Amino acid sequence: MSAMLEIENVSRRFGGLMAVNEVTTHVGEGELVGLIGPNGAGKTTLFNLISGFTPVSSGEIRYRGKQISGLKPSAIAHLGISRTFQNLRVFPNMTVFDNVSVGAVGAIGQGPLQAILSGSSRAKDISERSWEALEKVGLTEQANELAANLAYGKRKYLEIARALAMKPDLLILDEPAAGLNDSETAELADFIRTLHSEGLTVMLVEHDMGLVMSICERIVVLASGSKIADAEPAVVRQTPEVLEAYLGVDA
Ligand SMILES: Nc1ncnc2c1ncn2[C@@H]1O[C@H](COP(=O)(O)OP(=O)(O)OP(=O)(O)O)[C@@H](O)[C@H]1O
Numbered sequence: 001m002s003a004m005l006e007i008e009n010v011s012r013r014f015g016g017l018m019a020v021n022e023v024t025t026h027v028g029e030g031e032l033v034g035l036i037g038p039n040g041a042g043k044t045t046l047f048n049l050i051s052g053f054t055p056v057s058s059g060e061i062r063y064r065g066k067q068i069s070g071l072k073p074s075a076i077a078h079l080g081i082s083r084t085f086q087n088l089r090v091f092p093n094m095t096v097f098d099n100v101s102v103g104a105v106g107a108i109g110q111g112p113l114q115a116i117l118s119g120s121s122r123a124k125d126i127s128e129r130s131w132e133a134l135e136k137v138g139l140t141e142q143a144n145e146l147a148a149n150l151a152y153g154k155r156k157y158l159e160i161a162r163a164l165a166m167k168p169d170l171l172i173l174d175e176p177a178a179g180l181n182d183s184e185t186a187e188l189a190d191f192i193r194t195l196h197s198e199g200l201t202v203m204l205v206e207h208d209m210g211l212v213m214s215i216c217e218r219i220v221v222l223a224s225g226s227k228i229a230d231a232e233p234a235v236v237r238q239t240p241e242v243l244e245a246y247l248g249v250d251a
């Protein structure tokens with residue numbers, strides 16, 4: 001059986017720069033996979049390729065056997081892939097609830113106004129999904145506050161809630177722990193573990209090595225656009241190319 005997400009010989013060129021260079025890897029159904037690498041390694045670009053925000057230059061990406069490279073981000077989201085962004089995309093002047101319902105609307109594929117006018121149950125769906133997602137991340141009490149009033153750590157959960165409101169099967173997180181302190185990072189690790197144990201497949205970009213090593217089942221390492229390792233944490237930790245990429249030393 002093929003993997004849930006298959007990335008085959010995928011490249012993305014920006015002018016003369018190969019941001020992602022002939023990368024082949026996969027994510028199995030139910031896996032929790034880390035994607036690491038030094039700054040500029042191509043991690044966010046690979047996420048953008050998977051989620052359709054950036055078109056591939058060559059290669060193919062398949063989700064549950066269907067080619068998704070070339071589809072629009074909304075179409076890919078509909079198939080069940082949701083993501084968060086490295087730079088938070090929270091709307092500060094909207095309430096916490098409305099920020100999340102943007103995700104639910106995206107999943108249901110109709111504007112809230114259309115949904116109400118159509119008299120369908122969709123407005124209810126949007127509301128239910130949004131509450132469910134808020135509850136998951138523990139933000140129900142702040143639902144009516146402006147997002148701008150949330151502490152930074154809470155805004156990161158808001159971003160995750162918006163992705164969850166799309167009811168994804170595959171969640172891709174771009175540096176969810178960036179800017180969090182140690183106890184917030186530990187809490188986030190538990191949260192991601194819980195999502196995973198509930199059946200969500202997760203792909204995680206993260207610089208916090210402790211977090212990645214402790215929760216991921218497999219780690220893919222990129223350096224200068226190319227894949228240099230793809231193995232379980234204990235193996236990756238001892239791969240000479242990885243040590244070299246991170247420490248700049250010949251291991
Ligand atoms: N839209 C773009 N146009 C031109 N170059 C880009 C673009 N997006 C990314 N790059 C370049 O591609 C390379 C990979 O960038 P990317 O953001 O994917 O790295 P990253 O691994 O996510 O790094 P970081 O850990 O700093 O987030 C970098 O050299 C970056 O400058």
Ligand SMILES: [Mg+2]
Nearest residue numbers: 043044045086
């Ligand atoms: Mg990045």
